[in-house]
Amino acid sequence: MTRNRLRSTPVPGTRDDYTGIDFNLGFHVRAYHLDLSYRVGPNRLDGTATLRLDNWTPLTTMTLDLSPSLRVSRVSAQGSAGVDVQVARFRQSGGKLRLTFAREVPVDTEFTLSIRYGGTPRPVRTPWGNLGWEELENGALVASQPNGAPSWFPCDDTPDEKAHYEIIVTADNPYVVAVNGTLLSKKPAGSRTTWHYRVGNPMATYLATVQIGDYLPLLLSAEGDAVPVRAWVPPALRDSAREEFADQARMLALYTELFGPYPFNSYSVVVTEDDLEIPLEAQGLSIFGANHIRGDHAWERLIAHELSHQWFGNSLGLAQWNDIWLNEGFACYAEWLWFEHSAGRPAAESARHHYDELLSKPQDLLLSDPGTRDMFDDRVYKRGALTVHALRVLLGDDAFFRMLRRYVAAGRHSVVEPVDLKREVLAEARAVGVPESAVESLWQAWLHREALPEFPCAP
Ligand SMILES: [Zn+2]
Known part of the structure; x- marks a missing residue:
């Protein structure tokens, strides 16, 4: 267990x-163990969240994020190494x-909190719309970026606080429950089935997801591929999904070559029966709406974009939201790289097109700090790319x-800031004789000034 802040x-x-x-x-939450029961018809979620924590200051009180749609009925604590940790009251x-503790929890105590809760989960209202657990026509989905996770579990909802997860969901048959990580077991009991997943790599709260629907499995990778690529799709969309995701495994091979090894055990895409405004990435999994899967490849760039977030955003997480361009700039550039390799359209051509639009x-x-309103503005994506x-x-x-692969390897399963990228850029610049001043002026012009710099052209 690491004691360092990420x-x-x-x-x-x-x-x-x-x-x-x-x-x-x-405090830090090191691990979440979520044991949940969900009823699709009445949209009812009940469960117990067990959090393993340690504290970096003495605690007499502490807080977690949790939507008021979910009510907590019981909280208990358990200290380790002989430390008696007791929750006196909660509200x-x-x-x-x-939470208020019965007595101060000394610094560096390892303890668990067991939180029993339930209710009708609803998305939380945020400056970016309603986010989190959402009831579908025939199932449910979770899309939390940036702060919708408290719509379904009590958490420390900030992107740099990555943790390990065990997620167990019991749902009615014949619904499929797709979650991040590896499916350890699937146990039917009567009219319900319990799905048990484990996320082996640290994950940010906003990237945790549960997808429940009447889905069919599709295998998108070839037998023997190092990284299995799967899809969960509504039966009616099986053929168009096969068509849309035909290149998914090739995309994964290309990004592996360009960015370094795929960071997780597997990759899955879920296609909901409902239309979705935009596709969204979760850890090891991406979510598309039925409207994105018409079989005409209209959304090919976003199929590439969401996959690339597994490197940029999920393995290399953000320390704070103002650095969102590190996720979206690289994911957008990954789209251009895909078309450079698959369709012979140079990234420079895509860059020129979007530069003219900008x-x-x-x-x-400011790319370095776009602010709440413009956090997901297309200009952040395109200027980042x-x-x-x-x-x-x-x-x-x-x-x-070379620089990119080193940056990706150094930040693997952790969080990064622009300074981490800059360090690698400067090291590579020195190695190939590019003056440091050229890196500095590029950095200032693109990240810290509003005016669009000149279009980058090779000398
Ligand atoms: Zn994105």
């Missing part, structure tokens, strides 16, 4: 500027579960992809 520089203050939600300070207010839009956001392209042009292809 990120290198703690976010100052006591509140997340992007979500507007107070941090839960003083829920302002989207928080607030020129026609307001130049009033153009920044990646500018680095490639500056270093040259060989040095750029």
